[in-house]
Amino acid sequence: MRIHWPLGMTAILVAAVGATAATHHAPMKAKASTNAKQIAAGKALISKDQCNGCHSADLKGKPGFSPSIRWSSLSKTYNEKTFARVMDTGVTQSGSMVKKPMPVYHLKAAESAALVAYLKTQK
Numbered sequence: 461m462r463i464h465w466p467l468g469m470t471a472i473l474v475a476a477v478g479a480t481a482a483t484h485h486a487p488m489k490a491k492a493s494t495n496a497k498q499i500a501a502g503k504a505l506i507s508k509d510q511c512n513g514c515h516s517a518d519l520k521g522k523p524g525f526s527p528s529i530r531w532s533s534l535s536k537t538y539n540e541k542t543f544a545r546v547m548d549t550g551v552t553q554s555g556s557m558v559k560k561p562m563p564v565y566h567l568k569a570a571e572s573a574a575l576v577a578y579l580k581t582q583k
Contacts, residue, residue: 502578505578511529515527530579546558547572549566
């Protein structure tokens with residue numbers, strides 16, 4: 461069954477659908493902008509806390525001393541929530557404390573999210 465809309469009603473529907481589509485894309489742009497800010501904040505944390513001093517300039521770790529902190533490696537053991545717990549409390553996935561010289565950073569949730577966002581960019 462075909463519906464025949466009056467010409468005026470068709471224009472209203474097209475305008476409404478177009479407005480919805482335009483509104484739908486606006487949050488995606490905001491999210492991309494937020495993600496870029498998170499990545500920059502994460503990079504700043506890496507620099508400020510001198511993570512590359514122990515985990516190397518490319519963050520791949522130093523054999524026998526420190527593990528890789530690239531997300532491709534970390535995500536084999538941690539998810540974002542458990543990684544945030546390690547960075548905040550020092551408690552690892554297995555329930556033990558991080559080993560010295562790794563400090564406990566007491567990061568806030570937003571800082572951990574920024575750190576993960578940056579680490580995910582490191583291929």
